[in-house]
Amino acid sequence: xxxxxxxxxxxxxxxxxxxxxxxxxxxxxxxxxxxxxxxxxxxxxxxxxxxxxxxxxxxxxxxxxxxxxxxxxxxxxxxxxxxxxxxxxxxxxxxxxxxxxxxxxxxxxxxxxxxxxxxxxxxxxxxxxxxxxxxxxxxxxxxxxxxxxxxxxxxxxxxxxxxxxxxxxxxxxxxxxxxxxxxxxxxxxxxxxxxxxxxxxxxxxxxxxxxxxxxxxxxxxxxxxxxxxxxxxxxxxxxxxxxxxxxxxxxxxxxxxxxxxxxxxxxxxxxxxxxxxxxx
Numbered sequence: 001x002x003x004x005x006x007x008x009x010x011x012x013x014x015x016x017x018x019x020x021x022x023x024x025x026x027x028x029x030x031x032x033x034x035x036x037x038x039x040x041x042x043x044x045x046x047x048x049x050x051x052x053x054x055x056x057x058x059x060x061x062x063x064x065x066x067x068x069x070x071x072x073x074x075x076x077x078x079x080x081x082x083x084x085x086x087x088x089x090x091x092x093x094x095x096x097x098x099x100x101x102x103x104x105x106x107x108x109x110x111x112x113x114x115x116x117x118x119x120x121x122x123x124x125x126x127x128x129x130x131x132x133x134x135x136x137x138x139x140x141x142x143x144x145x146x147x148x149x150x151x152x153x154x155x156x157x158x159x160x161x162x163x164x165x166x167x168x169x170x171x172x173x174x175x176x177x178x179x180x181x182x183x184x185x186x187x188x189x190x191x192x193x194x195x196x197x198x199x200x201x202x203x204x205x206x207x208x209x210x211x212x213x214x215x216x217x218x219x220x221x222x223x224x225x226x227x228x229x230x231x232x233x234x235x236x237x238x239x240x241x242x243x244x245x246x247x248x249x250x251x252x253x254x255x256x257x258x259x260x261x262x263x264x265x266x267x268x269x270x271x272x273x274x275x276x277x278x279x280x
Contacts, residue, residue, distance in 0.1 A: 096111050
């Protein structure tokens with residue numbers, strides 16, 4: 001699933017390519033891609049002749065104000081969604097779910113193999129979170145002042161869940177998924193099975209710093225492509241080539257040479273170095 005760095009990469013690409021572009025029309029090829037409204041005709045009618053404003057990212061959601069008082073467009077890529085900026089005559093993938101026709105024979109396509117991705121239109125004078133209700137449940141952004149050491153310490157205090165599962169909770173911190181939870185735990189020297197309540201103040205500080213560091217590095221690398229993620233122009237993310245532990249099972253740790261281990265936690269794979277990440 002695209003995580004914060006991948007969604008941020010898409011957001012920045014969209015702002016370079018679509019800002020000020022006019023939506024001349026569109027086509028919905030899979031009705032269930034629309035979360036709101038459920039009518040494809042209503043969706044297309046409402047966004048026709050709108051102009052893209054500046055895209056924003058919130059957690060793993062993408063939002064763009066539609067100028068000319070047309071409301072907002074919201075997108076969640078979920079597991080395999082891609083937003084691609086292509087020429088209208090580009091061959092159509094069989095996994096294309098909707099198309100927005102723009103200026104100069106360009107179009108924005110939503111391609112989604114697993115069909116879990118969702119798109120919303122938010123009517124004018126409505127806050128996005130009133131329609132995209134998942135936004136109401138998000139914790140602070142990792143780069144925000146709200147994600148302070150005091151905040152994280154308070155959220156971990158007394159927690160009996162393992163730290164890996166806690167980091168995946170979008171209500172605690174927005175945007176982190178399986179890849180960057182593993183990477184942040186490696187950078188902070190914490191095993192994924194460690195309970196939140198077991199972390200001492202120094203470890204919590206290292207964890208917060210590790211989260212910010214790996215997300216910053218991954219954004220600079222254009223995110224991670226292990227299977228389906230692509231940037232807006234179809235380019236792969238490059239972070240996977242420098243990942244510390246994720247996707248590197250049984251390969252030598254880049255720091256100490258110990259083989260990277262993999263375990264299952266909450267149904268998700270967790271990668272770690274048993275030497276660099278000490279048990280508590």
